[in-house]
Amino acid sequence: MxxxxxxxxxxxxxxxxxxxxxxxxxxxxxxxxxxxxxxxxxxxxxxxxxxxxxxxxxxxxxxxxxxxxxxxxxxxxxxxxxxxxxxxxxxxxxxxxxxxxxxxxxxxxxxxxxxxxxxxxxxxxxxxxxxxxxxxxxxxxxxxxxxxxxxxxxxxxxxxxxxxxxxxxxxxxxxxxxxxxxxxxxxxxxxxxxxxxxxxxxxxxxxxxxxxxxxxxxxxxxxxxxxxxxxxxxxxxxxxxxxxxxxxxxxxxxxEGMENRIQRHRTLAKATREAVKAMNLELFADEKVASNTVTSIRIPEKLTDEDVRGRMKREFGILLAGGQAQVKGKIFRIGHMGNVDYLDLLTVLSALEIVLKKSGHGLVLGEGVSAAQEIISNEIG
Amino acid sequence: MxxxxxxxxxxxxxxxxxxxxxxxxxxxxxxxxxxxxxxxxxxxxxxxxxxxxxxxxxxxxxxxxxxxxxxxxxxxxxxxxxxxxxxxxxxxxxxxxxxxxxxxxxxxxxxxxxxxxxxxxxxxxxxxxxxxxxxxxxxxxxxxxxxxxxxxxxxxxxxxxxxxxxxxxxxxxxxxxxxxxxxxxxxxxxxxxxxxxxxxxxxxxxxxxxxxxxxxxxxxxxxxxxxxxxxxxxxxxxxxxxxxxxxxxxxxxxxEGMENRIQRHRTLAKATREAVKAMNLELFADEKVASNTVTSIRIPEKLTDEDVRGRMKREFGILLAGGQAQVKGKIFRIGHMGNVDYLDLLTVLSALEIVLKKSGHGLVLGEGVSAAQEIISNEIG
Known part of the structure; x- marks a missing residue:
């Protein structure tokens, strides 16, 4: 299941x-x-x-x-x-x-x-x-x-x-x-x-x-x-x-308090960005102005939207967002807003690594997850 | 309670x-x-x-x-x-x-x-x-x-x-x-x-x-x-x-089936109308074109909206609708649409009789309810 x-x-x-x-x-x-x-x-x-x-x-x-x-x-x-x-x-x-x-x-x-x-x-x-x-x-x-x-x-x-x-x-x-x-x-x-x-x-x-x-x-x-x-x-x-x-x-x-909530979103975003870079993926948005509530990622050239989002949904039940209008099929997006917590994110990242590897993208399993873990580890008490 | x-x-x-x-x-x-x-x-x-x-x-x-x-x-x-x-x-x-x-x-x-x-x-x-x-x-x-x-x-x-x-x-x-x-x-x-x-x-x-x-x-x-x-x-x-x-x-x-549902609404409306007439109340809408989903009733001259709707809410927890715009304070309305069943209506009518009597309106307790019962009784198998 x-x-x-x-x-x-x-x-x-x-x-x-x-x-x-x-x-x-x-x-x-x-x-x-x-x-x-x-x-x-x-x-x-x-x-x-x-x-x-x-x-x-x-x-x-x-x-x-x-x-x-x-x-x-x-x-x-x-x-x-x-x-x-x-x-x-x-x-x-x-x-x-x-x-x-x-x-x-x-x-x-x-x-x-x-x-x-x-x-x-x-x-x-x-x-x-x-x-x-x-x-x-x-x-x-x-x-x-x-x-x-x-x-x-x-x-x-x-x-x-x-x-x-x-x-x-x-x-x-x-x-x-x-x-x-x-x-x-x-x-x-x-x-x-x-x-x-x-x-x-x-x-x-x-x-x-x-x-x-x-x-x-x-x-x-x-x-x-x-x-x-x-x-x-x-x-x-x-x-x-x-x-x-x-x-x-x-x-x-x-x-939760707005200060804590904002900090959580920022940590989730930073962890996501570090993880996807460690997965040899390219961030779509300029990192200096990257959103703290949603991260956009380029689909690797040899892969299709189906290879990433289709497989994530089919194998792991995770619904990610696709690109819209001029970036349709070119990017995918991870929403990390609202009630998403650190473990939700680590789960998604670990699934993403498996899916990308299966689809032929070059990465070492665990490297993305551990990059995110580093960020989260620095954040908690 | x-x-x-x-x-x-x-x-x-x-x-x-x-x-x-x-x-x-x-x-x-x-x-x-x-x-x-x-x-x-x-x-x-x-x-x-x-x-x-x-x-x-x-x-x-x-x-x-x-x-x-x-x-x-x-x-x-x-x-x-x-x-x-x-x-x-x-x-x-x-x-x-x-x-x-x-x-x-x-x-x-x-x-x-x-x-x-x-x-x-x-x-x-x-x-x-x-x-x-x-x-x-x-x-x-x-x-x-x-x-x-x-x-x-x-x-x-x-x-x-x-x-x-x-x-x-x-x-x-x-x-x-x-x-x-x-x-x-x-x-x-x-x-x-x-x-x-x-x-x-x-x-x-x-x-x-x-x-x-x-x-x-x-x-x-x-x-x-x-x-x-x-x-x-x-x-x-x-x-x-x-x-x-x-x-x-x-x-x-x-x-339920649309035919049954329409019949239920019509019976509810007819029972409501007969009951309020038996309570010495005056229907606001011309009976020939009276709605089957909501019944509008004149507030008796000596009574106020508070005497009727206020008391219904306070004593029996029943929320009725008031008059709007030019009939504000002059009529009240009973909604009998959606999931309202025969017993819901009889309940409301029995409460209404008590409230009206307490507020000084002349009626005989039970006469409105029994008029509605007659209609319902004719309807069921």
């Missing part, structure tokens, strides 16, 4: 406690009891994101959150500086475009970090209202320097809209210090909650823009959510079961 | 089997295993809605489904005949307006059924592209004649967009025979699945309009969902846990 292991960059495996929470009987969504759960989620999210801003909860995927952020701030004809460099950075520009906005693209090679000077140049050349950044670009395994982008936004008086979907809860995000006006979070990533909820922190400056925005939409209009905030509710029926799960997941995040 | 009972028109109580299903470990959402679950949900929805049309699944509330239907078909300047008569009928017009469409409103007094002649007149006076109907108007407890509206739409070559959120799975809905081009369903109502999923059936005619539509939106753009249908997936991460729950709930719907 082979146990199934989810090692994709979200949805991530949930703890039995979070899963069981979703099995609780439903209660009315307009009751004081549910209000209490919502308020606790909002407060905990503020702590996790280091912000005093309002938190909005939307039933929908992370993309629903991205859509809500853009639709509520960008009007037809508005320019918006969009930092590209991966599938999700591109999606943000697509959303701007879909609402009639004009994305001023900052090109970034896939796998590289954005150069703040490039951003500043595009900002100066354009008449933009906002800058969008995908903080942690899941498709390439890169984390961008959000603080530097926040400074540029502040200097030029632009809104800073950050997709923190795969960073919040796993890596350092300081919404208030970095001046993030809208930070978008997905439930099913580093927070290790079930998929289906998007959350957004919204600054006073952003509310100002939103209240004057004329973009046409309904379900994803943040102005409606703001009105409901006063009554501690949501404008449309929230997924009560998912909110139960989220609430339990956030308890676990804060019980 | 008092057990909590959810008797609102959704979210409804779920069976332990459906609740437990949500506690299953997550699997990858782009895997053959998940594909299989999705396809089964789609097929079962087709059977429940009596249609061969495509089924689209969106992570979001029922309103997300309404938004997707309108945003994907109505462009700026398009006229749309909107049948009003309740909060949700009005919401449909609001959504049309929010996308720059022009609602041609067919006024209907709250609590009354729409007169098809009124619809035809507005259709003839306008240059509309579509007709919207809230099949079962939850806010007033009225079910409208969808078949008649479908005929008008067909005769005039208009799209027929129907909100079936609180009818599908509880009352008769014949999407293909009635010519419903887009039928919107919510998971948390008559289907007795967890809240957070919207589904839409989309006809070939509707796809034709959608493919030529230029409304600007992203997450709720049905064209993206159509593209993903070919690959048996959704364009954005679906809520895997909710889909597990939905799948189990649909199994239960089909195990």
């Amino acid at each position: 082979v146990k199934q292991k989810l090692m994709i960059p979200g949805p991530v495996s949930l703890t039995p406690e979070v899963l069981q929470e979703m099995a609780r009987p439903l209660i009315g969504h307009r009751t004081p009891d549910f209000e209490e759960i919502l308020i606790k989620c909002w407060d905990n999210m503020k702590e996790i994101m280091r912000t005093k801003n309002d938190i909005i909860l939307i039933t929908g995927s992370g993309t629903a959150g991205m859509d809500a952020a853009i639709a509520s701030t960008i009007e037809e004809g508005d320019e918006c500086v969009c930092i590209m460099g991966g599938k999700f950075g591109e999606r943000m520009a697509d959303i701007v475009r879909s609402y009639g906005g004009i994305p001023r693209e900052v090109k970034v090679d896939w796998g590289k970090g954005v150069d703040p000077d490039d951003v500043e140049r595009v900002v100066e050349e354009s008449d933009a209202k906002a800058i969008t950044l995908t903080h942690n670009e899941t498709s390439t395994g890169v984390i961008h320097d959000a603080k530097a982008i926040g400074e540029i936004a502040q200097k030029h008086g632009l809104l800073f809209i950050m997709d923190g979907i795969t960073s919040v809860g796993g890596d350092l995000v300081e919404v208030d210090r970095w001046g993030v006006d809208i930070c978008i979070v997905g439930s099913q990533k580093c927070l290790a909650a079930p998929p289906g909820l998007a959350m957004l922190s919204v600054s006073e400056d952003a509310w100002g823009v939103i209240s004057n925005n004329n973009t046409r939409n309904f379900y994803l209009n943040l102005a409606s959510y703001k009105k409901s905030l006063k009554k501690n509710t949501t404008p449309f029926t929230p997924s009560v079961s998912l909110v139960y799960g989220l609430s339990k997941a956030l308890d676990a995040v804060l019980k | 008092v057990k909590q009972k959810l008797m609102i028109p959704g979210p409804v109580s779920l069976t332990p089997e459906v609740l437990q299903e949500m506690a299953r470990p997550l699997i990858g959402h782009r895997t053959p295993d998940f594909e299989e679950i999705l396809i089964k949900c789609w097929d079962n929805m087709k059977e429940i809605m009596r249609t061969k049309n495509d089924i689209i699944l969106i992570t979001g509330s029922g309103t997300a489904g309404m938004d997707a239907a309108i945003a994907s078909t109505i462009e700026e300047g398009d006229e749309c005949v909107c049948i009003m008569g309740g909060k949700f009928g009005e919401r449909m017009a609001d959504i049309v307006r929010s996308y720059g469409g022009i609602p041609r409103e067919v006024k209907v007094d709250w609590g009354k059924g729409v007169d098809p002649d009124d619809v035809e007149r507005v259709v003839e006076e306008s240059d509309a592209k579509a007709i919207t109907l809230t099949h079962n108007e939850t806010s007033t407890g009225v079910i409208h004649d969808a078949k008649a509206i479908g005929e008008i739409a067909q005769k005039h070559g208009l799209l027929f967009i129907m909100d079936g959120i609180t009818s599908v799975g509880g009352d008769l809905v014949e999407v293909d025979r009635w010519g419903v081009d887009i039928c919107i369903v919510g998971s948390q109502k008559c289907l007795a699945a967890p809240p957070g999923l919207a589904m839409l059936s989309v006809s070939e005619d509707a796809w034709g309009v959608i493919s030529n539509n230029n409304t600007r939106n992203f997450y709720l753009n049905l064209a993206s969902y159509k593209k993903s249908l070919k690959k048996n997936t959704t364009p954005f991460t679906p809520s895997v846990s909710l889909v597990y729950g939905l799948s189990k709930a649909l199994d239960a719907v089909l195990k």
